[in-house]
Amino acid sequence: MHVVVCVKQVPDTEAPIRIRPDGQGVDESGLTFVMNYYDEHAVEEAIRIKERAGGTVTLIAAGPARAAEALRAGLAMGADQAIHIQDPALDGLDHLALARVLTAAIASVPYDLVLCGKLATDDNAAVIGPALAEFLDLPQATAVTRLELGDGTATAHREVEGGVEVLEISLPAVVTVERNINEPRYPSLPGIMRAKRTPITVKTIADLGVDLGGSGAARVRLLGLAPPPARPPGRMLEGEPAEVVRELVRLLREEARVL
Amino acid sequence: MRVEYTEDQRLVHQTVREFAARELRPRARAWDAAGAFPEEVVAPIARLGLWGMTVPPELGGAGIDAVSMALAIEALAWGDGGVALSVAAHNSLCAGHIVRAGTAEQKRRYLPRLASGEDLGAWCLTEPDSGSDAAGLATRAVRRGDRWVLNGTKAFVTQGSIAGVYVVMARTDPDAGHRGISAFIVERGTPGLRIGKHEDKLGMRSSDTAEVVFEDCEVAEEQMLGAPGEGFRDAMRVLEGGRIGIGALALGLGRAALDAAVAYARERRAFGRPIAEFQAIQWMLADTATELDAAELLVMEAAARAQHGRPYRLESSMAKLFASEAAARAASRAVQIHGGYGFIKDYPVERIYRDVKLCEIGEGTSEVQRLIIAREVLA
Numbered sequence: 001m002h003v004v005v006c007v008k009q010v011p012d013t014e015a016p017i018r019i020r021p022d023g024q025g026v027d028e029s030g031l032t033f034v035m036n037y038y039d040e041h042a043v044e045e046a047i048r049i050k051e052r053a054g055g056t057v058t059l060i061a062a063g064p065a066r067a068a069e070a071l072r073a074g075l076a077m078g079a080d081q082a083i084h085i086q087d088p089a090l091d092g093l094d095h096l097a098l099a100r101v102l103t104a105a106i107a108s109v110p111y112d113l114v115l116c117g118k119l120a121t122d123d124n125a126a127v128i129g130p131a132l133a134e135f136l137d138l139p140q141a142t143a144v145t146r147l148e149l150g151d152g153t154a155t156a157h158r159e160v161e162g163g164v165e166v167l168e169i170s171l172p173a174v175v176t177v178e179r180n181i182n183e184p185r186y187p188s189l190p191g192i193m194r195a196k197r198t199p200i201t202v203k204t205i206a207d208l209g210v211d212l213g214g215s216g217a218a219r220v221r222l223l224g225l226a227p228p229p230a231r232p233p234g235r236m237l238e239g240e241p242a243e244v245v246r247e248l249v250r251l252l253r254e255e256a257r258v259l
Numbered sequence: 260m261r262v263e264y265t266e267d268q269r270l271v272h273q274t275v276r277e278f279a280a281r282e283l284r285p286r287a288r289a290w291d292a293a294g295a296f297p298e299e300v301v302a303p304i305a306r307l308g309l310w311g312m313t314v315p316p317e318l319g320g321a322g323i324d325a326v327s328m329a330l331a332i333e334a335l336a337w338g339d340g341g342v343a344l345s346v347a348a349h350n351s352l353c354a355g356h357i358v359r360a361g362t363a364e365q366k367r368r369y370l371p372r373l374a375s376g377e378d379l380g381a382w383c384l385t386e387p388d389s390g391s392d393a394a395g396l397a398t399r400a401v402r403r404g405d406r407w408v409l410n411g412t413k414a415f416v417t418q419g420s421i422a423g424v425y426v427v428m429a430r431t432d433p434d435a436g437h438r439g440i441s442a443f444i445v446e447r448g449t450p451g452l453r454i455g456k457h458e459d460k461l462g463m464r465s466s467d468t469a470e471v472v473f474e475d476c477e478v479a480e481e482q483m484l485g486a487p488g489e490g491f492r493d494a495m496r497v498l499e500g501g502r503i504g505i506g507a508l509a510l511g512l513g514r515a516a517l518d519a520a521v522a523y524a525r526e527r528r529a530f531g532r533p534i535a536e537f538q539a540i541q542w543m544l545a546d547t548a549t550e551l552d553a554a555e556l557l558v559m560e561a562a563a564r565a566q567h568g569r570p571y572r573l574e575s576s577m578a579k580l581f582a583s584e585a586a587a588r589a590a591s592r593a594v595q596i597h598g599g600y601g602f603i604k605d606y607p608v609e610r611i612y613r614d615v616k617l618c619e620i621g622e623g624t625s626e627v628q629r630l631i632i633a634r635e636v637l638a
Contacts, residue, residue: 034273072270187274189308189321189331196267 001055001149003046004111005079006102006132007039009063009070010122023224035070038117040077042177044184045147046115047078053149055112056080060105062090062098068200075195076187082198083109087205089212094220097212099131104208106136113154114174118143129176139169142176262559264326271323272330278307279338284607287339290465291610296421297465300342301376309335311374313350313358319371320354325500325566329507329558336511337518340614341465343511344621347504348417348466349373352622353380356426356442356497360485365444369424378423378447383413383471384494390414391627393428394437394491398473400429405480407431407443409473412455415621419469420454423447427473428490435488442490444482451476462613499572500565501622502579506558509579509618513551513586516593516611520544523597523606534596543592551589554582573635580628583618590615 011017012032020027035043046057059074061067062085071082083105093101106114114136119126126142133140141156145164148155154173158165169175187195205212237244237251253259264272282303290297304310312328314320323331328350336343354373357365372378389395398411409429413419425445432439445452455470485493521544524535534540561574593608594601601608619625 069266069270072266073274076270076274186278186307187270188306189271189312189323189327190316191308192267192270192274193316193321193323195270 001049001053001112002058002110003049003055003113003115004058004060004106004109005039005042005046005074005115006106006128007043007059007061007070007074008036008117008120008122009033009061009067010036010120013037013121017227019225019227023226024222025225033066033069035073036117036120036122038119038121038177038179039070039074040117040184041179041181042115042117043074043077043079044182045177046113047185048182049113049149050078050080058083058109058111060102061085062087062101062105064090071200072192072195073187075198075200076191077185078191080198081109082200084200084202085205085208086202089205092218093212094218095125095127096131096220097218099128099135100212101205101208101210102128103132103135104210105203106132108208112172113149114138114172116174116176118176118178126176129174133174136172136174138172138174140174140176141167141169143178144175145178145181147175147177147181262326262556262563264330268324268327268330271327272334275307275309275331275334276337278303279334283335283338283342287465287607287610288604290339290341292464292604294459294464296345296418296467297342298421301379304342304346305376308374309346310349310376310379311354311370312346313355314370314374315358318366318374320374325503325562326559329503329562332504332507333511333514333558336508337515338511339465340508340512340611340617341463343508344463344466344617345379345418347501347508348382349380351501351504352382352417352497353422353424353426355500356382356484356493357444359497360442360489360493361444362481364481365484369444373424379418379421381416381418381422381425381471382497383416383419383425383427385414385416387412387414387470391624393494394440396428396430396440398427398429399433400431400441400443402431403477406477407480407483409443409445409451409476409478411473413471413473415458415468416471418467419471420457421467425452425471426484427471428494429473431487431490437491438488440491440494441487442484442493443478444484445473445476445478449476449478461616462610463617498622499575502575502628503558503561503565503571505618505622506554506561506575506578506582509583509586509615510551510554510558512611512615512618513547513554513582513589516586516590516608516615517544517547517551519606519608519611520547520589520593520596523600540596543596547585547589547592550585554578554585557581573632576623576628576631579618579623580625580632583615584625586615587619 012034018027057079059079059082116129144156146157156167308321311320316322332347373380400407400409427443431441451474453472455472458468527534557578561578564571590612
């Protein structure tokens with residue numbers, strides 16, 4: 001079973017985000033970047049599949065030079081090879097155009113299954129997985145919490161309103177994963193040392209033979225970014241415990257309306 | 260200024276920090292209260308490969324560079340000082356001594372077990388009556404036929420009551436001073452090896468420290484580690500590496516103290532504003548941040564020299580001395596910033612304050628480090 005996993009490097013969700021003065025992106029100075037959490041689960045799932053059924057795990061990332069760190073982390077967890085799409089033109093792409101580029105990279109390697117995280121924590125778009133399925137003309141299952149592989153098919157469990165939906169899809173397929181599908185392992189030190197010696201294949205958009213003119217050009221334009229409104233300060237209740245509790249319950253019920 | 264780390268060194272640090280944040284930090288308080296080594300960390304630490312940092316890959320280790328190892332120990336200590344100390348002593352001292360002085364057969368026999376965490380390693384140099392004066396040790400090893408018989412008591416042995424492999428320094432020639440000391444590998448379960456008192460410590464309480472007693476403890480000839488009479492010299496070289504580990508450990512504790520102090524200073528309000536807005540607090544934070552960065556430079560310089568095969572005795576002593584004293588100041592200021600809350604166990608700085616004291620004592624006191632540095636300066 002050959003599994004391809006698309007990974008994205010994103011700002012650490014705990015890092016304070018500052019928007020650039022031009023409003024077109026975030027100020028990266030002093031920001032810590034990590035592999036998107038959902039993608040860590042996709043990498044873990046791929047490695048577990050390899051450990052059970054053999055085969056290979058190929059990682060693909062598109063992004064600036066620093067994105068190689070996410071690929072190294074995935075290699076250190078146990079992936080076999082990695083493709084890093086690096087191109088100045090990536091900056092101006094919308095999600096669909098990026099999915100076209102990733103599609104070409106996926107098509108350049110043998111695969112039976114494509115795994116992605118359900119979404120990336122930075123832009124929260126959840127577009128890439130479904131778009132890959134469309135461009136690769138493959139069946140898809142999104143936000144999967146359990147994945148069982150059969151002979152030429154896969155059974156995918158999804159949490160839906162009030163229950164679990166079970167889908168059967170033929171392989172190859174694109175599957176995006178939820179965080180509760182597994183518990184990702186930490187990269188091991190020997191794994192990190194091995195990953196250090198594994199070459200990462202760097203490709204440009206042109207290397208992949210993708211022509212983004214015409215329909216591939218961005219159809220979505222970013223108008224601006226704004227920080228969320230500042231959180232109002234908390235309120236301290238003072239007095240006798242019994243009174244304070246009564247007042248707290250009243251506020252929760254009448255003002256916060258959470259009770 | 261910061262040392263420029265390579266991509267894989269950053270990944271080592273990031274991975275171990277994340278592990279420490281999730282697996283160690285939340286339990287540190289309970290382990291401290293229990294005062295015993297938490298056996299449940301052995302397997303997860305093994306999965307990360309942290310028991311085999313000094314062991315070559317062909318013998319099951321991670322074979323990582325000295326800078327990565329210092330980063331890993333720093334990251335562990337940020338989560339729990341005692342666990343970091345256990346890992347550091349296991350790697351630098353026990354496994355480190357066998358890597359340095361062991362025969363191919365000894366390496367093949369012991370290093371895979373140590374690297375996998377199947378056996379934890381202990382290193383026995385200090386005795387009840389000899390600490391800084393290590394060459395004054397009284398444990399004897401006497402030849403009987405083709406075997407050696409050990410008698411004596413070792414004190415403050417990290418992993419003393421839980422180790423599977425003990426490296427023991429003993430006197431083989433009573434008339435030859437420090438040239439009359441040899442090292443031996445003794446396995447747990449060897450008749451005559453007895454675990455003595457388990458020490459109830461001020462800090463680093465999640466590391467195991469015990470007395471180890473040898474009573475007519477017989478080992479085969481091939482258990483001698485290194486050449487006869489070279490045990491003390493090898494031990495001193497082992498300690499040079501170990502000091503980088505203690506420096507890194509101090510750095511991790513210092514950073515944990517600073518992180519806690521910054522978080523508390525932002526949150527705690529007095530006179531109508533967060534105390535972080537007061538210069539008295541800001542200056543303490545500024546001094547701590549500056550001193551810890553300086554400590555990091557010294558620790559990583561010593562590690563980089565070790566990695567590139569250059570002499571590092573002076574540098575490792577300077578790193579250990581400065582980092583441990585800087586971290587102690589960091590912890591003291593962090594407690595001060597917390598005020599009354601720093602004096603109780605509800606906040607981590609109280610534990611860090613106690614843990615960090617070990618760094619000024621273990622693997623050569625601050626006074627011994629100054630002695631080594633002064634000798635080099637005056638040479």
